[in-house]
Amino acid sequence: MKRNLFNSMLVCCCFIFLMAVAANLNGRWKGVLTTPDGNNLDVSYNFKVSGDTLTGTAESPEGMVTIDSGRVEDNTFSFQVTVDGNAYPHKGKLYDDSCGIDIDFGSQWVHTTLLRDTAR
Numbered sequence: 001m002k003r004n005l006f007n008s009m010l011v012c013c014c015f016i017f018l019m020a021v022a023a024n025l026n027g028r029w030k031g032v033l034t035t036p037d038g039n040n041l042d043v044s045y046n047f048k049v050s051g052d053t054l055t056g057t058a059e060s061p062e063g064m065v066t067i068d069s070g071r072v073e074d075n076t077f078s079f080q081v082t083v084d085g086n087a088y089p090h091k092g093k094l095y096d097d098s099c100g101i102d103i104d105f106g107s108q109w110v111h112t113t114l115l116r117d118t119a120r
Contacts, residue, residue, distance in 0.1 A: 025049050025077060025094050029114035031101075033060070036108045045114060054079050 030044045045067070047056045054070025058081045068087075070079035075094045080087045092101040099114040 025054070025072065025099070028117040029099055030117045031112050031114040033103070033112045034110065036105050036110060043112070043114075044117065 025047050026049050028044060028046045030042070033041045033043045035041060041060045041062075044059045045056060046059075047054060047067075049072055052072050054067060054072050054077050056067045056070070057064050058067060059065075062083070065081045065083055067079045067081060071077065077092045077094065078090060080089045082088070086106075089104040090101050091104075092099050097115070101112055101114060103110050103112070
């Protein structure tokens with residue numbers, strides 16, 4: 001009986017921890033993306049996590065697009081954005097104070113770091 005109670009409590013604690021990690025991704029994140037052709041773009045992402053599903057928007061000086069096919073697992077996440085008919089897959093990892101994101105530009109992966117936008 002005590003063992004079952006302990007196991008139940010352990011599962012609940014793990015679930016709460018995973019939900020807290022996913023919840024920390026929620027919100028607006030900003031950074032600078034250096035594209036494969038060497039241009040720097042200010043980018044921002046507005047992430048919304050529900051369970052293991054990631055939605056939201058991505059914004060640059062070129063405009064705003066929606067986040068598609070978003071998934072969250074532990075402290076990693078993935079999604080894609082479509083710009084002018086081209087899909088750009090993103091893979092990311094959440095850290096205590098930042099997100100690291102790798103973006104597939106077809107022939108080249110580009111890495112950028114995002115920081116939480118606290119000004120909003």
